Amino acid sequence: MLGKLLGRLVAGTALVASCAAGAQEPVVVGIANFGPHPALDQSVSGFKQELARLGYVDGKNVRFVYSDANFTPAMIPQILNQIEANKPSVILTVTTPVSQAAITSVSDKRIPLVFVLISDPVAAGLVPNWNQGGPRFVGSASAMDYDAVLEFARQIFPDAKKFGVLYAPGEANDVVAMKSIEGAAKRAGLALQAVSVDSAIDVQQRTQMLSGVDFVYAIGSSLVQSSMPALASVTDRYRIPILSAETELIKKGVVAVSYAASYQVQGAHAARLAAELLKGRKTTDLAPIKPGRKDYAALISRKKFAQLGKPVPAAFEHCNCFVD
Template sequence: MKKIVVGLIVVIVAVAAVGGYLFLKPKASIPPGKVFHVGILSGLNLFASIADSFKAEMTTLGYTEGNNIVYDLQKTNFEPEKEKQILSKFVSDKVDLVVGWNTEVSLEAKDAIKGTTIPLVFANAFTEGNNLVSSIRAPGNNLTGVRYPNIDVGIKRLEIMHEIMPNAKRIFVPYQKGYPSALPILEAIRPAAAKLGVTLVEFPAENVAALDAELAKRSASGSLGFDAVVFIPESLSTMKDAFAAIAKYTRAKKIPIGGSSVATADFATLFAVTVDSVEIGKLAAHLADKIFRGISAGTIPVVSPETFLIVNNKTATELGITLSNNILSKANKVIR
């Protein structure tokens, strides 16, 4: 009996040792003597700082620029043709990795690397309403990345506006007409609005001029027909011209605009629910590191950054809005 017990103990210890090795096995080292060439395309000025964070974190992970890694950093701002040319050059240069953001750039980069062995790390991109990834857990197609949590952000933006302005029952929601990711967001916030007792006044705008024309028509009627404005996460919400066009009609009426962080020279949105570019860059760097250490990009799950809240007390004061202690305590940043 003692021999059987001892034998079982030996087997258990052996299995535990093997299991421990499998789970605690150190990750592969950076290939010695290898110089990685990385093509980076920032497709939106608003998030250009992701590049700095990415490169800084890569340094922390052991990749020294000019030593074992070289970057080709390119920047655009909603310039599709230029972006195609840049990505084509990355492919012809046979870079070891393409890193790109926003959604449009990520989708274009996916097409650019097709048929090559070049992996892609996308960042700040929507994964809903498009075919960027096969799934969050297994993105496939030799790519992975950092998604923008647009559904969560859209709902939270509506909820924050409601908490600040509980009497605002009609909320204007402008968005870029035909933008692929707008529909999934709208489908998510409509039931949330109904639950809050809020009516969404949706307006799909072809461009800023069309948005201005709609607001001019509403203003001429004597009433804009809404009590607040919420930007959902899509392309129109990042444009200063779009914000300025809306503010031209809402500012004097003390109607708040919230959602994204946009400002003119002397006016800004009341609040923003967004993501941190620094965190996005860091997350992207860790994905790149895994790829360089031999893990197939398409098998690495897509990651999401945390959302954070910015409130602008200066704008609130101008609009005659008192921000509650609860809102101020929730805020990651308060602009005074």
């Protein structure tokens, strides 16, 4: 009897040991962000939510390692090194500066990299073309359809003849965006006044150069979007509405209208690519994803239009796009 009991105990112990040995550690997914900002945070949130939908649930079979550079370029290599030290199976890089730095800062070339919120990954040197991922990178591009943006601008600002744009010449995304906007402006029959900004300190002064425009289009620039309150403090004085490529600040009364591809959806696109890489596919097996028109949405602030003394066109009165 005692022998049978000992036999069962040994067998039970062996079973527990076997289960423990077979238990898998959670997959580590790194997230390297340029800094805390509503737009960037939405993409990270969309990335995590879509991974969970695909079966990679935080705290169960996946562990996220997050770090950001607080919008300080010199800190980017450091945060990437911290993430790499956790031996991630894939790393999400948010914005162009972080993604470009990852090529040299992430020394283990076996770790696949997924970018998000990059206007042109080809120009940024991350992928060879729009049909194939690079040897280390694939991702979700935020390439805007500026013809669609300005078509919308003509509808929401029907009397507009001229618009202004601030951009950072040191950011690859901004340079690419401006080339596309110039062409779209000509096709839309709108005059464009572009003003370069080198740092956040310059924003208020440079925005004054746009005093004669009918609206300002705030592109999805890290520098411009992080300085939106300063930009709006000037445009409000001139009663110039802002059309933004970022959706969060309209809810805070900073801008009058936004029209953009959802940052959350862009993060979800990146998650689908990351899931394929976690299954063993290579970055070169996949292609970058661009947002389609179905991913775009408009938000309008009646309160801001009234504050600026501008009417909301009657064509929008029944749209499901007002935030107030």
